[in-house]
Amino acid sequence: MSGRIEILPKKLITKVNCTADGIDTDIDTGLYLLQLILADHKLFLSPHMVAVDRLLAEAIKLHWDTIPNKDHVAFPRLTDSDVLSMLTGSRSNEARKLINTILYEPYNIQINDQKTGSGYPISIRKVYSRLPTCNGRPITEYSHEANVILQKLSELSFDLEVIVES
Numbered sequence: 001m002s003g004r005i006e007i008l009p010k011k012l013i014t015k016v017n018c019t020a021d022g023i024d025t026d027i028d029t030g031l032y033l034l035q036l037i038l039a040d041h042k043l044f045l046s047p048h049m050v051a052v053d054r055l056l057a058e059a060i061k062l063h064w065d066t067i068p069n070k071d072h073v074a075f076p077r078l079t080d081s082d083v084l085s086m087l088t089g090s091r092s093n094e095a096r097k098l099i100n101t102i103l104y105e106p107y108n109i110q111i112n113d114q115k116t117g118s119g120y121p122i123s124i125r126k127v128y129s130r131l132p133t134c135n136g137r138p139i140t141e142y143s144h145e146a147n148v149i150l151q152k153l154s155e156l157s158f159d160l161e162v163i164v165e166s
Contacts, residue, residue, distance in 0.1 A: 004039060007032060023132040030132035030139040034149040041127055041156050047111050050122045051162035052102055055109065058120055059087050059098035066091040101164050112161040119163035127153050
């Protein structure tokens with residue numbers, strides 16, 4: 001959680017019960033879990049993070065178009081360093097350009113609110129919003145703060161476009 005966790009997981013785990021309906025816990029622990037989910041989503045589902053992920057996927061696709069299919073089999077075993085090395089040395093000029101932008105020129109990554117069709121679409125349509133329960137009932141029945149967090153989660157969705165400027 002980016003160094004922001006205040007309660008150690010080993011303490012949290014003692015306060016939750018796994019049920020067929022999900023996590024059941026007390027109100028304070030349930031709210032804390034929702035706060036962690038929101039913080040995680042704000043970080044990893046931010047438009048800039050999703051944009052970089054999309055550009056990386058596009059660079060890999062462009063690179064793969066230049067190599068034999070049999071070489072694709074080894075990809076799941078590559079480390080991050082291996083992937084970066086593969087892309088920086090790619091036969092695809094576009095793949096090399098994208099990875100260079102990600103690594104050395106991130107200021108050239110622009111996110112458009114309006115889709116022009118000249119970039120790569122990025123979107124988050126659904127976020128994790130499964131609620132913990134307290135005594136078998138949704139935590140939102142007990143806590144206004146849980147409702148606020150749920151609303152903030154729903155506001156993280158977007159449908160944008162990322163462009164790499166030259």
